Amino acid sequence: MPRVVVVGGGWAGCAAALAARQAGADEVVVLERTDSLLGTGLVGGIMRNNGRYTAAEEMIALGAGQLFEICDSTSRHCGIDFPGHKHAWLYDVALIEPAVRRRLLENGVEIWLMSRVTEIERRDGAIRVVVLENGTSIPADVFVDATGTVGSQSFCTEHGNGCVMCVARCPTFGPRVSLTGLAGAPERAGRRADGALGAMSGSCKLNKDTVAPEIVRQLEAAGLVILPMPAHLVDRRKLSAKACQQYALPEFADNVILLDTGQIKLMTAYMPLDQLRQVPGLENARYEDPYSGTVGNSMRYSALSPRDDAMRVLGPVDNLFCGGEKAGLLVGHTEAIVTGTLAGHNAARAALGREPLVLPDALAVGDAIRFVRESMETEAGLQKKYTFSGSVLFERMQARGLYTTDREAVAARVAAAGLTGVFAREVA
């Protein structure tokens, strides 16, 4: 009975678990540290903007459309444009987790919450068992590291502005523990342009009840409100600290950009509350996430796994795959679903004794996986962030002619690669 255990229940872990089940793993277990799935997906919401549209359509054509379907069906707004970004879809951050949880259970995935892995048992060049904080041992044939790169508190203190009480909730559930690290594979850290370690999450959330009703009305109608930043509060320096280079545009410093994801997504890494309240309409604003949005945001990219293009972790064990932020300086849910899906699919293949699948670079998703891996091997590459929605990777997609919003063209591209529905089929 091929058995795959996925450590980490964020977007990448959920995608990996679904893909492993669909590829034919009999038993798939997700181990999640906190009390809910999706990790930073609980506060995210932006899908399908710019090249993410193409990536999502490629994944749907490849047979890994389930999570995109859920995002689409819980979207509050479809096809909105905001500075630097076209055709964004915004899912409702309150509705998404229960929907994903149900879908995983329907697909036969077992979900363990408040299950923090703190130890492994390694034998003969493979991980045999992962051990939870309470001592429970969980065996599997193949493991997926989808533990992410956020935190811990000490990393946020050392390289950011301290623990800001973000959705990672390290103080309650214990900080992230890297499976790659436990396995003894050497990890790398992303850097900021000035060489400092890590990068800061790019957006906050405001409580909807604390924002002027007129703004909320516009927001719910259009999905988007742009308020000019009072001149004395414009601070462009902050843009360089962000993880999300696709939002590091002057427009995001000169304006307060609000998106409707159920609560209000504030498109800046952080902002002192007293300054925020000087913006007309936000006089009573309160942070919903992170709670200390006044001083900072979560830090990420502290521990990247060395990997190949099949998402296998390179190191002293041969039955470990990785997805999500572990897999590179990839920003975003779409990116996590892409890498997580391939990791889960190949984990099932490994458990079944089959060769792994590598996506060709004729596909935007295959090209991204390879390009990010190659870039991460250089110092300059470690200072960048990669997303289908902007910056270097989107520029590369456009230059290679891979960016399109034509669903049929994407389906034809996937068919030409001979991979239509590959993630939806059991591995022969």
Place this chain on the structure above:
Amino acid sequence: MAYMITAECINCGACELDCPVRAIAPAPSQFRIDPDVCVECDGYFDVPRCQHVCPVNACTPARAAYLFKARALANRGAPPRVYRPARAGASPQP
């Protein structure tokens, strides 16, 4: 008895520098006191040095700290919450 450093440790290193018996060393995510070396500063200082210099009160007597932590972090190390798919012959019980 020895002292210990709780998860509040901010990795400043003040305790390591001041420990008279060099019982403190960096561990993967924070500093750690070796309980076999720590003498609670008996014969050196009235107040254990690490507790005195720690800026975040992370250095405390081991037992009290343990009890505090167990209370405060009730969710950590508790039995996991398991959701099983509705199908026959799923995974073995934990």
